[in-house]
Amino acid sequence: MLMQAETQTDAPTDVPVLALDGITKTFPGVKALDGVSLRLYPGQVTALIGENGAGKSTVVKTLTGIYQPDGGEILVDGAPKRFPTAQDAADAGITAIHQETVLFDELSVAENIFLGHEPRGRFGLIDWAAMEAKATEILRGIGAEIDPAHKLRDLGIANKHLVAIARALSIDARVVIMDEPTAALSHKEIQELYELVETLKSQGKAILFISHKFDEIFRIADRFTVFRDGQFIADGKIADVTESDLVKMMVGRDVSQIFPTRNNIPGDEVLRVEGMNHPTEFADVGFRLQRGEILGFYGLVGAGRSEFMQALFGITKPSAGRVTIDGVEEAIRSPADAVDAGIVYVPEDRGKQGAITALPIFQNVTLPSLGRTSHKGFLRLAEEFRLAREYTQRLDLRAASLDTAVGNLSGGNQQKVVIAKWLATQPKVIILDEPTKGIDIGSKAAVHEFMAELAAEGLAVIMVSSEIPEVLGMSDRVIVMREGRMVAELAGDELTPETLVRHAAGI
């Protein structure tokens, strides 16, 4: 089998251009990386495989100088190196395609590509004309027709992503890290990206490719490395393994048992959404939801699912649309209105939107329910602790005390606090946006079981997820969105991985 000890035998004979050796990185409450190793060889694509929370993005940040490891070594051409800043990593020839969020909205496309290594002209001053010309060249090379003088903010998500790719290519790098580069791209753009990867390989560059999609891993990768829960599990040649081998290494157990079985008998209609529109984010969204039902929303990253949910929750203002709950039309202008109407939202971004991490657990849980725990506007701490205990116990929360700051908990336990907060308001509809993103496998199964339990109790559940197994395993019905519109509504036999991907990518 594939054990760590055997890795040297099937490795290429050359020295890895970049290697991690026993890297450790700890954050408050989590050991993100626990002595992991990784080797990248010239002219080879290495796929880094692991579930969310396995430590993939921490590795990327360590390799690019954003994080400093607590232990272990980074080796470039076999020699130990340190990257105190991102510039040092770039100087060592390492470049990464990050997500669109690490670009600059107010700067031009050309500058986003060249910031930090702009072409110079006379007196060492930045040569804008040369910069725009070079930017056009690089963008053409990846099949993107984007005016380099445009401000980045005027671009759509797929185009922003192409700018991020162009930026990585603008550095003459020896190592290119691609962190889920196809997540927001359409079918045609993905094909062009594959061609690009082939070109980079032929130029002798080492590529680290992070992806959740096995078909693409088997299509372009030469080697693989698997992480699980911050630990190195195995590496080797992709030709020596099958998909199910990889899944087993990734998950550490049989996959088919992950999802709870449900005997679903949907009840009365609880939510009806009609003709929801937004100027830039989504158009013509409408559906019905019954008590006890789990409705999945699938799509690529940036398909407008979260944006629609946030409009439904009153965060953003839709330009048109009607929301009816239990037959009563509700005007939802703020999240407070939504909570009053019985709709609650567990956001994807826990740290920023879901929890108030500096405040203790009990205060997070009671925040929307203070009206019930207080007396004439005055706090009653005993009542707060009672309510917080009731709901956190139901979710099997693990914490030192209810007075512990939420920021000190692991991702999975933070998610439990957010869910407990909303259950304490006794809602009718709960929206879960990527509910298991970035949490460990144990908590993941607990969240899934809990979702099934809630539905069985008659709560209507909307689940936004980009993980096909989760969507298929949990949903009674699935709505697929693409570029801000609903493109399919699937149930029963129509629910297969192929149909989901086909509709989401618009093939």
Place this chain on the structure above:
Amino acid sequence: MLQRLITSREALLLGAIAVLLALISTRFPGFVTPSNLADVFNDTSPLILLAIGQMIVILTKCIDLSVAANLALTGMVVSMLNLAFPGLPVALILVVAITLGALMGMFNGILVWKLDIPPIVVTLGTMTIFRGIIFLISDGKWVNSHEMSPAFKAFPRFELLGLPMLSWTAILAVIVFTIVMSRTTLGRAAYAVGGNPHAATYTGIEVGRTQFWAFTISGALAGLTGYLWVSRYAVAYVDIAGGFELDVVAACVIGGISIAGGIGSVGGALLGALFLGVIKNALPVINVSPFWQLAISGGAIIIAVAVNARASRTKGRIILKSAEHAA
């Protein structure tokens, strides 16, 4: 291209100044003669110099409330230096003023960079400290015109091609910093740091270091202005330019520089300062009590920030294909 020019903040502000001048000229044509406009520019030059420095600081998501106190302290130091050594050449005085100002800026910058203290707290503190130091070194006394050497006083008034050196200094600063902000690493780093500090880190730009240099530049310009101020008005005392930091921030806000960082230009700072300068100089001409000036600049700040916020309000992510490039 043309559309971008028309909708730009600078063009809007230039239009506003033109309308203002046109309105004034209908009643007092004398105000818009070249020689009077040159006077207005000269009178506004200190504000322009400080606004440029402040703009760079604000671009990096900081604020420098100590500029007026820095100006006053530097002004007092060079005045006393002149008093003690009347023979000191003006070139040396300029070097001392710029260096001293830069050092004070560095002090602000190091507290923001290394100790991570919020800029507003740092500069509120140093503002009172710098003012207090003036009192300590001068013992509360004034340095008056007759105590200053003729050469010391002559520099800002010395005319070249019909414009005094004070104006030329401002023009030079505008040119130099236009180039610095658009075509050097430091200038672009300031935009990057303010626009998205998180992304700046990913790009290898150190946020704190960039802020440090912004404060240093702001301090150096304040020091330079300190000498020009005391020599032009031929007097130095504790309270000179009291409250001027607010005019400087006002000029920046009116000039379209976003207090949230990342948005602004030297041209904007220049126009914002000129807008305030025109109003200040026009009020006595059109027989409005100078007591109106404060309220007008306050109103201008609020209107400017409201207009700018409206223009740059995010419309959400662009997901629908039909919305792309529509902006």
Place this chain on the structure above:
Amino acid sequence: MTDTTRFIPDRLQSPLQKRLKSWESLLLLVAIAIFVANSFASPYFLNAWNLSDATFNFTEKAMIAFAMALLIISGEIDLSVASIIALASTAMGAAVQMGAGTPVLILVGLGTGLLCGAFNGVLVTRLGLPSIVVTIGTMSLFRGISYIVLGDQAFRGYPADFAFFGQGYVFWVITFELVLFAVIAVIYGMILHMTNFGRAVYAIGNNPTGALFSGIRVARVKFILFLLTGLMSGVAAICLTSRLGSTRPSIATGWELEVVTMVVLGGVNILGGSGTIPGVVIAAFVMGLVTFGLGLLNVPGIVMSIVIGALLIGVIALPRLWKMWRAQ
């Protein structure tokens, strides 16, 4: 996952234990030290009437500081408070010219404060403008209106019974202002530490997005905080005008900085999210004692401002320097 659910205790540390290790305890020690040092430095310090007089150094500013503390904890700031005093005082002066009596003056003072606060609040919460810019603007605007009305003149002739608010004694050396200060401190302490509203203020200050996503009406809470800050500026305007007996447009110049300094010295995080009213109360005493003590030693006011400025930076810098030094 089927093992018995683990019991989670409410707390590991009692609130008292937490308090002993807090900023407020340290500040209290500083206050006591200054008090002792002062009583050794000057024989005039330990005199009930002198001490009573000295409370005027901070009572009016502290009233605003309590409301400002809530505002800063919520992540906003109001730099226009001193200008609101000027405008409220000017409005009261104008009312006197029209023959208004003391009750009307009170209403005019409080009303002007509320209106100014509402104006700031609308600009910040309705138009979504940054409060620091808005209130730098209204700081000029409000005082500017006072200058337009008064120019270099002054309003005088306040009714005799109006003098009570700034000059009256409740009993012995206890001034009306000191009593008012204590009452307001208690009220704000209760609002911040004992009510749903106070909890919302902390939530917003720690994470405005998270608070909004938790169903808190963020804009409404912030608007109320601006109203309160305006109202307290109106109260301070009544006290100060009553104490001085006249109104000039330059009244209370520079107070906004002293109020902010008092709040920050009291342990309120200028970036929002944490701070307490007891901390601000102690900070008010510290600043009052420093000013009074240095005054007795004939140190000029401007030098005291160095001390205040150094305190402001020092109280934040020293703990961080200490941390860095220990880390090495």
